[in-house]
Amino acid sequence: MRFKKFIRTYRPFTRAGMLESVAYRANFFCFLIGEIMSCFIMFFVWKAVFLSSDSETFMGFTMEDMVVYLFITFLTGYLTYSDGTYAIATEIRDGSIAMRMIKPCSFDMCFLFQELGHKIINVLFIFAPLVVGVEAYRWYITGACQFDIANFLLYIVSLILAYLISFYFNVSYGFMAFYLKNLWGADILKECIINFLSGATIPLAFMPEVLAKVLNFLPFSSLSYTPVMIYMGMYSGVEIALKMLLQVFWLSVMVLVSKAVWNHAVKRLCSQGG
Amino acid sequence: MRRMLRLHRIFVAQYMKNLMEYKVDFLTGAISFLLGQVIQIAFLGIIFSEILTL
Numbered sequence: 202m203r204f205k206k207f208i209r210t211y212r213p214f215t216r217a218g219m220l221e222s223v224a225y226r227a228n229f230f231c232f233l234i235g236e237i238m239s240c241f242i243m244f245f246v247w248k249a250v251f252l253s254s255d256s257e258t259f260m261g262f263t264m265e266d267m268v269v270y271l272f273i274t275f276l277t278g279y280l281t282y283s284d285g286t287y288a289i290a291t292e293i294r295d296g297s298i299a300m301r302m303i304k305p306c307s308f309d310m311c312f313l314f315q316e317l318g319h320k321i322i323n324v325l326f327i328f329a330p331l332v333v334g335v336e337a338y339r340w341y342i343t344g345a346c347q348f349d350i351a352n353f354l355l356y357i358v359s360l361i362l363a364y365l366i367s368f369y370f371n372v373s374y375g376f377m378a379f380y381l382k383n384l385w386g387a388d389i390l391k392e393c394i395i396n397f398l399s400g401a402t403i404p405l406a407f408m409p410e411v412l413a414k415v416l417n418f419l420p421f422s423s424l425s426y427t428p429v430m431i432y433m434g435m436y437s438g439v440e441i442a443l444k445m446l447l448q449v450f451w452l453s454v455m456v457l458v459s460k461a462v463w464n465h466a467v468k469r470l471c472s473q474g475g
Numbered sequence: 476m477r478r479m480l481r482l483h484r485i486f487v488a489q490y491m492k493n494l495m496e497y498k499v500d501f502l503t504g505a506i507s508f509l510l511g512q513v514i515q516i517a518f519l520g521i522i523f524s525e526i527l528t529l
Contacts, residue, residue, distance in 0.1 A: 246519070246522070250522055250523075250525075250526055253526050254525075254526050259525070260525075381500065382497060382500075383496070383497040383500045384500070385494060385497070385500055385501070385504050386497075386499075386500040386501055386502065386503030386504025386505070386507065387500060387503055387504075388504075389503070389504045389507045389508050389511070390503055390504070390506075390507035392507075392511070393507045393508075393510055393511040393514070394507075396511070396514075397514055402514055402515060402518055403514075403518050403521075407521075
C-alpha cells in the first residue's frame with residue numbers, strides 16, 4: 202500500500218521529465234550527434250594508433266577491446282550522468298527551490314524521479330542502438346557472437362548503482378550552492394576532476410599502478426569503469442561481487458552525505474533572484 | 476541577418492556579464508576549463524609518444 206502511494210506520488214515527476222527531454226527535439230538530436238561524433242573522433246585516433254603500431258595490442262588492449270571500451274564508456278557515462286548539480290544550483294540561485302520545498306514530498310526523491318524520465322528517453326534512443334552496434338561490430342571482427350547475457354545483466358545492475366552514486370554525489374555537490382551562491386565554475390571544476398579520477402579522460406589501466414589502485418577504490422571509478430569492465434567480461438565472479446559491494450558502500454555513503462548536507466544547508470537558504 | 480548578429484552579440488555580452496557577476500566562481504571555472512583541455516592534450520601526447528611513426 203505504501204509502495205503504491207510512493208509510486209503514485211512520484212510518477213508525475215517522471216512523466217514531466219520525459220516530456221522535458223523531448224520538448225526540444227532538434228536540441229536533443231544535435232546534442233546526441235555531437236556526443237557521438239566526439240566518440241568517433243576517439244575511435245579514429247585509436248585506429249591510427251593501432252594501424253601504425255607493429256604489435257596487435259597496445260598496453261594490453263586489442264583494437265576490438267578498445268572499440269568496445271570507447272563506446273560502452275561513452276554509453277555508461279551518458280546514462281550515469283546526472284544534471285543534479287547544475288539544476289539544483291540554478292534553483293537555489295533563482296529561488297525556485299522554494300516551490301519544490303513546499304511540496305509534500307521528499308526533495309531528492311522528486312529530483313530523482315524527474316531525472317528518471319530523462320533517462321527513460323535516453324535508454325530508448327541511445328542504449329539499444331549503441332549496444333546492438335557494438336555487438337554487431339564485435340561479431341563482424343571476430344566472426345562469432347560475443348554477447349554474454351549474464352555479463353550484460355550484471356552490467357545493468359552495476360549501471361543502475363553507478364547512476365545512483367552519481368545522482369547522490371551531484372545532489373550533495375549541488376547543495377554547495379547554499380554556501381557558494383553560484384556553482385557555474387565549481388561545476389566545471391567538478392567535471393574536470395571526475396573525468397580524470399573516473400578514467401574517462403585516461404583509462405585507469407594506463408595509469409601508474411599505485412595511482413590506479415587508489416583510484417579504483419575511490420567512488421569515481423565505480424561511476425563508469427566498473428560497469429564497463431563488467432560488460433567487457435574483464436572481471437571474475439568474485440571480483441564482480443567485490444566491485445558491486447564497493448558500489449553499494451559508496452552509494453550508502455553518498456546518500457548519508459547528501460542527507461547530512463541538506464539538514465545543515467537548508468537552514469541558510471538565500472536566493473539571488475532570476 | 477545583421478539585426479540577428481547584433482542581437483546575438485548583445486546576448487553573448489550579457490551572458491558573459493552574468494557569469495562574471497560571481498568573480499571567484501568565474502575564475503574557478505575558467506581555470507578548470509583550461510586544466511581540462513591540458514589534461515586532454517597531455518593524454519594525446521602520451522599516446523603519440525608511444526607510437527613512433529604515423
